[in-house]
Amino acid sequence: MARTMPPGRSFTVRGVAAGLAVGTVICAANVYFGLQTGWVSIMSMPASLMGFGVFRLLRPHLRFPFSPVENVLVQSVACGMAIMPLGCGLVGVIPAMEYLLAEDEMGPLRLGTWQLIAWSIGLCYFGVVFAVPLRRQVIIRERLRFPSGFSTAVLISILHGRNPNSSKKEMDAAAKGGFASLVPKEEEPPLLAPGRDSLDTEPDDDPEPTAAEKSEWASNMRLLLACFLASGIFTVATYFVPVLRNIPIFGSAAASTWLWTLNPSLAYVGQGIIMGTETTMHMLLGAVVGWGVLSPLAKKKGWAPGDVDDWEHGSKGWIVWVSLAIMLVDAIVSLSYVALRPLLGPVIEPRVKKLVERLQGTRLWQRLRGDSYRYSQIPSQDHSHDQGSSADPIEDRDDDSVDGNKEEQEEEDAPPNQRVGRLTVIVGLSASILLCVLTIHFVFGNLVPLYANVLAVLMALVLSIMGVRALGETDLNPVSGISKLAQLIFAFVIPQSNKASVLINLVAGAVSEAGALQAGDLMQDLKTGHLLGAAPKAQFWGQVIGASVGAVLSAFIYRLYTVVYEIPGDLFQVPTAYVWIFTARLVTGQGLPYMAKEWAIGAAALFACATILRTVSVNKSWRKWVPGGIAVAIGMYNVPSFTLARAIGGLFAWYWGQRLKRSSTPLIILASGFILGEGFLSIVNLLLQSLKVPHL
Numbered sequence: 001m002a003r004t005m006p007p008g009r010s011f012t013v014r015g016v017a018a019g020l021a022v023g024t025v026i027c028a029a030n031v032y033f034g035l036q037t038g039w040v041s042i043m044s045m046p047a048s049l050m051g052f053g054v055f056r057l058l059r060p061h062l063r064f065p066f067s068p069v070e071n072v073l074v075q076s077v078a079c080g081m082a083i084m085p086l087g088c089g090l091v092g093v094i095p096a097m098e099y100l101l102a103e104d105e106m107g108p109l110r111l112g113t114w115q116l117i118a119w120s121i122g123l124c125y126f127g128v129v130f131a132v133p134l135r136r137q138v139i140i141r142e143r144l145r146f147p148s149g150f151s152t153a154v155l156i157s158i159l160h161g162r163n164p165n166s167s168k169k170e171m172d173a174a175a176k177g178g179f180a181s182l183v184p185k186e187e188e189p190p191l192l193a194p195g196r197d198s199l200d201t202e203p204d205d206d207p208e209p210t211a212a213e214k215s216e217w218a219s220n221m222r223l224l225l226a227c228f229l230a231s232g233i234f235t236v237a238t239y240f241v242p243v244l245r246n247i248p249i250f251g252s253a254a255a256s257t258w259l260w261t262l263n264p265s266l267a268y269v270g271q272g273i274i275m276g277t278e279t280t281m282h283m284l285l286g287a288v289v290g291w292g293v294l295s296p297l298a299k300k301k302g303w304a305p306g307d308v309d310d311w312e313h314g315s316k317g318w319i320v321w322v323s324l325a326i327m328l329v330d331a332i333v334s335l336s337y338v339a340l341r342p343l344l345g346p347v348i349e350p351r352v353k354k355l356v357e358r359l360q361g362t363r364l365w366q367r368l369r370g371d372s373y374r375y376s377q378i379p380s381q382d383h384s385h386d387q388g389s390s391a392d393p394i395e396d397r398d399d400d401s402v403d404g405n406k407e408e409q410e411e412e413d414a415p416p417n418q419r420v421g422r423l424t425v426i427v428g429l430s431a432s433i434l435l436c437v438l439t440i441h442f443v444f445g446n447l448v449p450l451y452a453n454v455l456a457v458l459m460a461l462v463l464s465i466m467g468v469r470a471l472g473e474t475d476l477n478p479v480s481g482i483s484k485l486a487q488l489i490f491a492f493v494i495p496q497s498n499k500a501s502v503l504i505n506l507v508a509g510a511v512s513e514a515g516a517l518q519a520g521d522l523m524q525d526l527k528t529g530h531l532l533g534a535a536p537k538a539q540f541w542g543q544v545i546g547a548s549v550g551a552v553l554s555a556f557i558y559r560l561y562t563v564v565y566e567i568p569g570d571l572f573q574v575p576t577a578y579v580w581i582f583t584a585r586l587v588t589g590q591g592l593p594y595m596a597k598e599w600a601i602g603a604a605a606l607f608a609c610a611t612i613l614r615t616v617s618v619n620k621s622w623r624k625w626v627p628g629g630i631a632v633a634i635g636m637y638n639v640p641s642f643t644l645a646r647a648i649g650g651l652f653a654w655y656w657g658q659r660l661k662r663s664s665t666p667l668i669i670l671a672s673g674f675i676l677g678e679g680f681l682s683i684v685n686l687l688l689q690s691l692k693v694p695h696l
Helices: 013-037 044-057 068-082 093-100 113-123 126-141 147-159 168-175 211-240 252-258 266-275 277-301 315-359 363-368 399-404 406-411 422-447 450-474 479-493 501-532 536-564 575-587 596-615 621-625 629-637 640-659 665-690
Strands: 378-380 383-385
Touching (some): 013 044, 013 068, 013 266, 013 536, 013 665, 044 068, 044 147, 044 211, 044 501, 068 147, 068 501, 093 501, 093 575, 113 422, 113 536, 126 422, 126 501, 126 536, 147 665, 211 266, 211 665, 252 277, 266 277, 266 665, 277 315, 277 629, 277 640, 315 479, 315 575, 315 596, 422 450, 450 479, 479 501, 479 575, 501 536, 501 575, 536 665, 575 629, 596 629, 640 665
Antiparallel strands (some): 378 383
C-alpha cells in the first residue's frame, strides 16, 4: 500500500499566486544577469525561503496553515518561471540570431515580439512533460541523490520546524529515501483527521511559534530586506556613476588594455555564495589562465592582433575557442560516462579503484588530501550536510529488488491518485512536441526545414536523459555541452551548401538545450517534493503554469532590454551569444583563428583527463582539487570583472562554513537579498536609461 500523504494541501490557488510573484522577481533578474554573463540561477532554495516569508507575514489572515507540501508548490511554480530566460534561449541563441548572424548566413534576424513569444511558448513545455516519465526511473527506481533538490527539501523541513536526522550516514540515507522520507512518521496522518470534514482550519497542525522562533524569523527577514536594499541602492548608483562597474585592480593600463577590472556587484557576490567555493575557484582559475596567460600570449604572438576586447580579431574572441573546446570535451566525456556506465561500469570501475589505491600512497596525494567542502550546507540543529555528495555510502537495497517487487515499489511513491496519469503524459508530450515544431515553423518559415524541426526535438529528448542522469549523480546539468553536442550532430545532418546551415544549427542547439535544461533542473524540484511528500501531479501543473507565464514574461523583458540598451554593449556583453555563433560556424566548416586549433586541442585533451577523474571520484575529498571543465570555461569566456566578485562570494561562503562553523541559512538569506536587490532595482536603471537621464 502506498504511503499516506503528509498533512497540507499540495495544490492551492494562493500557492500558485505566491509562486508566480516570487518567480517574476527571479525571472526578471535572470534575464538581466543572463544577458550580462550567460549564467542564470533557478534559486530553488531562495524561492522556498521567500515563499515561507510571504506566508509567515500573512499568517494571521490564513484560513489554513502553510505546509511544507504547499511550499514545494510555491517553489515549483517559481522555478518553472526562473528557468525560462535560459530555457527559451533569450540570453544566448536569440541574441546570436538577432545581432551576430551575418547576412550570408540568412541573418541578422529581427524577431517581432509575437514571434519571440511564440518561440518561447514552443520551447517551454516538452522538457517539463518529459520529466514525468523520467522521474519514475531516476527518483523512484534508481533513487539518484539530486543534491540541490535534497538540500532544498531539508531547508523546507527546517523552515517548517522539522528536524531531520543529521548524521552523515542518516542524511545520505534520506537523500536516497522514498516518498515523504523527510517527514517524521508521527506527522503522517491522513489528510483529514477523524471526525473532521474540512481543512479550512488546522490549529493542531500549525502550533503557535515560540518567542525564540519569532525572533529568529524577524531577524532573518530584516537581513533579507537590508541586503535587498543595499544591493538595490548600489545598482541604482552604478547608473549615475558607471565607473563603479569597472574598477581597475592592477592599474589603469591593465584595465584598459587587458580588461582586468572588478565589478563589485553585491549580486555577483551573492551568486558566488550560492554557486559555492569549489565552482567559483575553478572559474577564477579559468579567468587567470584565459585573461592572464592566453590573452597576452595571443596578443604578443600576433595570433589575435586586434584590440583585446574585439570578438572578431582580438584575444577576447581567440580564447573563446579554447573555452569552447573545454566545454565540448567536458560534455562528451560526462555524457558518455552516463550513457555507458551501465554497460562498462563493472569492468572499468574496479580498475579505476585499484589505480586510485596506488595513488593514495604517493607523497603528492598526501599533500592534496583534505576535508572536502561544497556549498550549500543545510544545517539540521548542530550538524550540516554536504550538498555535492555524501561522504559515506549506505547499505541500500539492490536496484533489482526495487524493480522486481511491484508492491515495494508502490510504497516508495505517492498514492496513485496524486501522480500524473499515463494518458496525460502521452497527450501532453505529443502536443508539446507538435507545438514546438509548429512554432519554430511560424517563426522561421522555410528557413528551417520541417524535418530539421522534428529531428531537433527528438534529439533533445534523447539528450535530456543524459542531462537528467548527470544532474542526479553530480549536481551538474551540462546543458551548455549538450547544446554544443547537438550543434555538432546537426552539422552532419544539414549540408554546408545550405545557406541557412548556421541558422538551422542554432535552432537545433537551442531546442536541445531547452529540453535538457527543463527536464533536468525541474527534476530537482520533483526530488524535493518526493522527499517531503508533495503530490507529483500538483508539482507538474505548477511547473506548467510557471513555464507558461515565465516564457511570455521573459520574452517581454528581453525585448524591453534590447530596445533600451545597446546589445552587445558594455553592460550586456552577451558572451554566450558569441559562443553559440562561433560553435555554429566551426561545425559548419568556417574554421578557427590562427593557432586556436592547436591550443583548443591541447586544452581538450587536458580537460578530458580532468573530467574523467572528476566523474569517477564523486565521493572523494580530493575531487575539489581537480578543475571542473564547465566552470573553467565560463571563467575564460567571461571578462574578469564578472568572475572576481563571484570568487569573493565563494571565498566568503568557505569562511562562513569552514572557519566560523555557522549555520548556512542566514548565508542563503544574505545571498538571496543581494541577487534579488540588483535584479529587481535594475528595472529602475532601465527606466532611467529609457528616459535618457544623464550620468554623472
